Amino acid sequence: MLYREALNLALDHTMEHDERVVVLGEDVGFYGGNYRVTEGLYAKYGPKRVIDTPIAENSIVGTAIGMAMMGLRPVAEIMTINFAMLAMDQFVNQMAKLRYMSGGKIFLPMVVRMPQGVAKQLAAQHSQSLEHMFASIPGLYVLCASDSISAYYGLLHAIRMDDPVVFLEHTLLYGMDFPFEPMQNFDPFKARVLKKGKDITVVSYLKMVHDVIKVCQWLEERDGISCEVIDLTSLRPIDFETIYQSVKKTKRLAVVYEAPKSLGLGAEVSAKVSEELFYYLDAPPLRIGGEEVPIAYNRKLELMAIPTPEKIYSQILSWSKRHGL
């Protein structure tokens, strides 16, 4: 099942069973969505529940908040995370704060979905990974999906929650086909161990998960290094228990992500593991992230700025060798 079809199915299923669920955003209705995630919903549920909005990001999130306050369950789409910067007041000062400031009187059962990450030559203003900006705000939940299972069940879960959720997707995943199987009790707040291993724990999320799995196969085949791969489907909160359990066994941690390396999820995960499991570690945690530059249009420069399987492989290998593997 295509990733975008899984998201579409989650929206369709919830809209079918709950009239309170509405979808809103730029081009989501008549046009069918710029990444076709909402395709077919307009015809099926009509313009009242699949709402085309003006290009007014702050008010897309803002109107969704107003709808949620009154008991609807809006799922807003921001076309890409880059445009969410125009709505940061609503995310940070409103969506994340209203419940707390009201002493628990305001409920915001709402989701804002958006893709992020580097696609192909979209240049600096369309190629960012900004998950850390949202994951650093108490009051929000930040979920993300790396494949069709986490896309379908993650989004389903997000819409069912009575708290506000930021749901992150990756631009390059929309057209990718992943195996899909019905699951009981999928919990997006529990990190997924996608591959068992004994030497290194590699934590990742979104599209990088797939590069990591490829790299881990290379490491196993070429170098005899066995990696355990953990896919975070929630960035706030992060399921540290699953990470700790794995690192206690492997004694080594690498974190791989597309955003610029500093001040992001890599820093948070490696700091927590260092704080909690310092004496278990056989090596300092390794962060593999993007370069500290905006993303250039030129393909060569673009690929230089983000982790690629080749770069991830060589960095993990040299780090492992430096630290006695």
Next chain:
Amino acid sequence: MSQTLAEKFYYLMRLGREFEIRCKEEYLRGNISGFLHLAIGEEAVHVGAVVGFGKGDLFCPYREHVLALARGMDPRLIMAELFGKATGVSKGKGGSMHLYEPKLDFYGGNAIVAAHLPHTVGAAYARKMMGEKAGVLCIFGDGATNNGTFFEAINMASLWEVPVLFLCENNYYAIGTHISRSFALKDIYLKARDYMPAEVVDGMDVFAVYEAVVRAKRYIEEYGKPYFIEAHTYRFEGHSMADKGDYRSPRELEMFKSRDPIKLLVERSIREGWLNQEQISLIDKKVEAIVEESVQFALNSPEPSEEDLYTDLYCGVCSDAIP
């Protein structure tokens, strides 16, 4: 009818005025802290609008004590909130700028200028979708209309045909900047006139505000569409307790104070025979007692507990309605 209204207006405006004068005193005593924005001078807008609007959702900016009182919020719970106590309407977590009571359809209290405007559009969309007619009253200051979100919200309200009454209280100052130094247009209502019916009203005359809001409410209920009112008013105090308001000339202040909305209401009510001095004194005494009681309640209320730091952030509930 006018007699009943005059009595109601006088009670609410006097309550608002005395409540806020007491807030000022308690602030200076150190019982209230942080930002405290007083609406002294603007009571005709707040009371006239809330009473005139009647049933429906109410969204306010941060200068909202009088709006909350007019909506029927318990003065004790407001004062306790200002004191930061656990018994406050927002459990001491919101303060002066964040009073909420969904049971009264009262949705704040927002401290980011213009941020609640899209909330009202979404709220009205939801209410209309659920087949409710009452609509939403959205109150904001002149400064908010210079924010891009204002234009986003009036465009969407008009485009989606949702029943929001946008009520701009023009007190001529965005903190210390006079509208002549921040507006390219002279009249604020002109900003909205291409999107919806828009009019100007004397915000020092509570009857004028009330009548305009009643008309507007009838319109938004009947057509399910938005309406815009600009009410001219003036705050007699600074923007907040941190602001002396000395960028305004004494002459200007005196000119507006000569049109004190409570004074205007009393003069007219006595002239028309709606209220007499005895009734007025009776209300004054009642208000005094209510305000005093609210302060005693706040003083005697407990602080939030240490556990309260972590509560009310997430509700952690999943709706059962969706498979």
